Amino acid sequence: MDDYLIGVLSNIGVISFVALSSYLLLLTGEISFGQQAFFAIGAYAAGIATALWGWPLSLALCGGAAAGAAAALLIAMPTLRLHGLYFSIATLACAEMIRILFELFRYQIVVDGALVGPNGSDGFREIRYVFENDIGAFEFMLVIYAMLAATLACFAALERSRLGVALRMIGSDDVLAASHGVAVAHCKIMAAGVAGAIAGIGGGLYAHMTTYIEPRIFDIMLGVHSLAYGLIGGLGTALGPVLGVVLDVGVLESIRWLAGYRMIVFGGLVALLLIVRPRGLFDETTVYRLNRIWRSTIAPKRENR
Amino acid sequence: MVDFAQNTIDGVMIGASYGLLALGFTLIFGVMRRLNLSYGPVIMFGAYLGTLLHVQLGFGAVAVAVACVLGAALAGIYVERLCFAPMRPGAAIASMVSSFAIWMQLEQAVVLLLPRHTYPFPPLLGSGTSLELGPLVLRLDYAVMLVAALILMLAVHVLLYRSRFGLAIRSIIENPMAAGLVGVHVRAATLGAFALASAAGGFAGFLVLAVDQQITPMFGMWATFKGLIAMMIGGLGSVGGAVLGGLVLGIVEVHSQWHFGPQARDLIVFVLLFVCLVLRPGGMLGQAPERGLAMLRDRV
Numbered sequence: 025m026d027d028y029l030i031g032v033l034s035n036i037g038v039i040s041f042v043a044l045s046s047y048l049l050l051l052t053g054e055i056s057f058g059q060q061a062f063f064a065i066g067a068y069a070a071g072i073a074t075a076l077w078g079w080p081l082s083l084a085l086c087g088g089a090a091a092g093a094a095a096a097l098l099i100a101m102p103t104l105r106l107h108g109l110y111f112s113i114a115t116l117a118c119a120e121m122i123r124i125l126f127e128l129f130r131y132q133i134v135v136d137g138a139l140v141g142p143n144g145s146d147g148f149r150e151i152r153y154v155f156e157n158d159i160g161a162f163e164f165m166l167v168i169y170a171m172l173a174a175t176l177a178c179f180a181a182l183e184r185s186r187l188g189v190a191l192r193m194i195g196s197d198d199v200l201a202a203s204h205g206v207a208v209a210h211c212k213i214m215a216a217g218v219a220g221a222i223a224g225i226g227g228g229l230y231a232h233m234t235t236y237i238e239p240r241i242f243d244i245m246l247g248v249h250s251l252a253y254g255l256i257g258g259l260g261t262a263l264g265p266v267l268g269v270v271l272d273v274g275v276l277e278s279i280r281w282l283a284g285y286r287m288i289v290f291g292g293l294v295a296l297l298l299i300v301r302p303r304g305l306f307d308e309t310t311v312y313r314l315n316r317i318w319r320s321t322i323a324p325k326r327e328n329r
Numbered sequence: 330m331v332d333f334a335q336n337t338i339d340g341v342m343i344g345a346s347y348g349l350l351a352l353g354f355t356l357i358f359g360v361m362r363r364l365n366l367s368y369g370p371v372i373m374f375g376a377y378l379g380t381l382l383h384v385q386l387g388f389g390a391v392a393v394a395v396a397c398v399l400g401a402a403l404a405g406i407y408v409e410r411l412c413f414a415p416m417r418p419g420a421a422i423a424s425m426v427s428s429f430a431i432w433m434q435l436e437q438a439v440v441l442l443l444p445r446h447t448y449p450f451p452p453l454l455g456s457g458t459s460l461e462l463g464p465l466v467l468r469l470d471y472a473v474m475l476v477a478a479l480i481l482m483l484a485v486h487v488l489l490y491r492s493r494f495g496l497a498i499r500s501i502i503e504n505p506m507a508a509g510l511v512g513v514h515v516r517a518a519t520l521g522a523f524a525l526a527s528a529a530g531g532f533a534g535f536l537v538l539a540v541d542q543q544i545t546p547m548f549g550m551w552a553t554f555k556g557l558i559a560m561m562i563g564g565l566g567s568v569g570g571a572v573l574g575g576l577v578l579g580i581v582e583v584h585s586q587w588h589f590g591p592q593a594r595d596l597i598v599f600v601l602l603f604v605c606l607v608l609r610p611g612g613m614l615g616q617a618p619e620r621g622l623a624m625l626r627d628r629v
Contacts, residue, residue, distance in 0.1 A: 050422070055422055055425070102607045103606075103607065106606060106607070106610055109358075109364055109565070110561075110606055110610045112364070113557065113561050113602070113606060114602075114603055114606040114607065117599040117600075117602040117603040117606065118599075118603060120595070120599045121596060121599045121600060121603065124592055124595050124596040124599070125596070127592055128592060128596075244550075248366070248426075248429050251426060251429075252426045252429060252430065255422060255423060255426045256426075284437075284441060285437070285441075286437070287433040287434055287436065287437035288434050288437050288438060288441075290430070290433065290434075291430040291431055291432075291433040291434030291437075292430075292434060294426070294427065294430035295411050295412055295427045295430045295431055295434075296411075298412075298416075298420075298423040298424075298426060298427040298430075299411075299415045299416065299427075302416060302417060302420035302422075302423035303420075303423070
């Protein structure tokens with residue numbers, strides 16, 4: 025594989041984490057403009073852990089996930105009773121607050137004779153764990169995809185569980201869900217925490233992939249894009265957001281001749297797609313139908329053999 | 330004390346343009362019950378058309394203002410036709426994401442139209458001169474902006490409360506189905522409200538840019554943000570709330586920049602927004618969202 029392809033694929037894998045994070049909240053019916061903040065927190069936490077404190081990568085990623093989850097829980101409490109646009113704007117305000125705090129955040133110590141650490145708006149350079157441990161770009165891409173596969177497996181398990189049903193129920197009508205005995209507040213806070221953790225893992229991977237992060241990367245554009253990915257790919261399955269990322273980052277960035285018109289073409293296509301399929305390519309109905317076809321035609325034949 | 334008074338005066342003047350931005354935003358939200366993220370980029374599209382006239386053909390402020398308003402209205406109609414009109418009821422998220430896609434589209438369109446990062450924008454009447462009132466300094470172009478913003482607000486108010494068209498819009502804001510039943514042409518009036526809001530936004534954009542005397546492709550995002558924040562602070566769907574929210578935003582911004590610098594200014598604004606939302610979700614003048622009632626109405 026050439027370096028360019030590895031770069032694009034790694035990018036797709038990392039961005040998928042933010043998209044999945046937004047997707048989890050979309051399942052509960054809430055539109056968050058703020059998942060990029062937990063991505064940022066994960067990136068900074070994991071970067072600090074390896075570059076400044078000399079932690080191993082696995083532990084640092086866990087730390088990033090924990091930091092993302094903690095921040096998400098902290099924000100979920102006061103925003104719990106907000107709905108719809110109010111919730112979206114509150115998460116937006118939080119995310120921008122966190123981004124500006126990172127612009128002001130300075131924490132540098134001397135490691136091996138050089139000053140490393142986050143330096144406000146100049147960013148956080150030299151997150152060199154991957155180089156120092158001789159992990160190639162291809163190997164790191166495999167790490168990213170292994171984590172992504174694990175996350176998707178968790179989503180698949182969630183969709184089959186009572187909890188998954190409860191989340192979708194809250195998403196379609198939370199009053200009805202509550203009257204059927206679903207603990208709405210618990211589920212929502214838990215979903216927010218898990219979404220924060222997912223974004224945090226993605227952030228940790230991102231920081232180690234690029235070796236350089238700065239607050240500007242984690243602006244509102246990333247948040248809205250990650251929301252859009254779920255809606256493009258479809259809200260029926262966790263593969264939807266990943267498909268959305270593949271379509272945007274993968275397909276469009278590779279078509280070079282579109283360069284100057286990329287957004288004009290892509291924006292128009294997304295707008296048209298959403299008219300025809302307001303809940304994305306693989307929406308709930310499509311996924312249900314595909315499942316039924318799978319069960320009635322393909323799965324039994326295999327058993328008969 | 331003098332600083333305080335000076336900052337407050339500056340804040341009110343900047344806040345007036347924020348209020349105007351929020352006014353258009355709140356009108357669209359009131360009519361559609363959906364968030365139009367491409368509101369700012371629509372304004373920017375109009376402003377770039379104006380800049381094109383200014384840079385290429387040397388047109389003056391008045392022609393540029395007309396181009397801003399017309400361009401924004403046109404782009405607004407495009408957004409309404411593509412992102413809002415064809416959507417099924419209940420597809421609010423799809424509309425929002427779709428309007429974001431059009432944001433990206435408009436942003437690229439203006440870069441293709443005028444590829445440099447910054448372009449000059451024609452100044453307002455009386456730029457560079459200021460009026461001295463004792464120890465206080467009053468920038469004349471700020472004053473012109475304030476007066477123009479107030480006139481436009483008044484015009485929108487009169488249109489909304491004293492005309493048949495305004496009555497139709499207000500009835501749609503209250504209840505679209507009932508409005509349709511009593512003979513309001515909901516789709517046409519919605520499109521009209523959209524065009525009106527975008528035009529008002531276009532004029533607000535012209536005022537802000539004329540004071541800054543330059544335009545960059547970041548302006549679309551800036552306008553969406555300021556309008557959104559002012560609208561949320563003031564109260565969703567209320568004209569008075571939008572104006573008040575804009576003024577509060579302007580005053581808080583100027584004061585916090587004076588005391589703590591630009592980064593802290595943005596931080597303080599977002600803290601204020603968050604606290605407002607958590608403590609009083611309906612905004613200062615808006616009513617708190619009556620969730621139960623609204624949901625019942627949706628189901629019936």
